[in-house]
Amino acid sequence: xxxxxxxxxxxxxxxxxxxxxxxxxxxxxxxxxxxxxxxxxxxxxxxxxxxxxxxxxxxxxxxxxxxxxxxxxxxxxxxxxxxxxxxxxxxxx
Numbered sequence: 001x002x003x004x005x006x007x008x009x010x011x012x013x014x015x016x017x018x019x020x021x022x023x024x025x026x027x028x029x030x031x032x033x034x035x036x037x038x039x040x041x042x043x044x045x046x047x048x049x050x051x052x053x054x055x056x057x058x059x060x061x062x063x064x065x066x067x068x069x070x071x072x073x074x075x076x077x078x079x080x081x082x083x084x085x086x087x088x089x090x091x092x093x
Contacts (some may be wrong), residue, residue: 008032031056056083 004010025061037044037053044053064080066073 004030007056007058009056009058 001009001011009031011027011029011031012025014023014055015026016023033054035054
């Protein structure tokens, strides 16, 4: 995940399914809002996070998570790595 401007975040996932350090991108999603929590307002706002239901998280934090609704995953050697957006732009060009 990385910010691509002040109110938009890009989320990318990669897999090395050959175990050779050859990473292939498997997802590419832009979060610019409009994704709404399915919970009712009382349940959603009970977390007291003081954010709208479609809030785009553009500020960093010390915790990374994976969320996959209604899917079952089997992970082995899972890691999370920082994406440097400046380096990513140089690689693509």
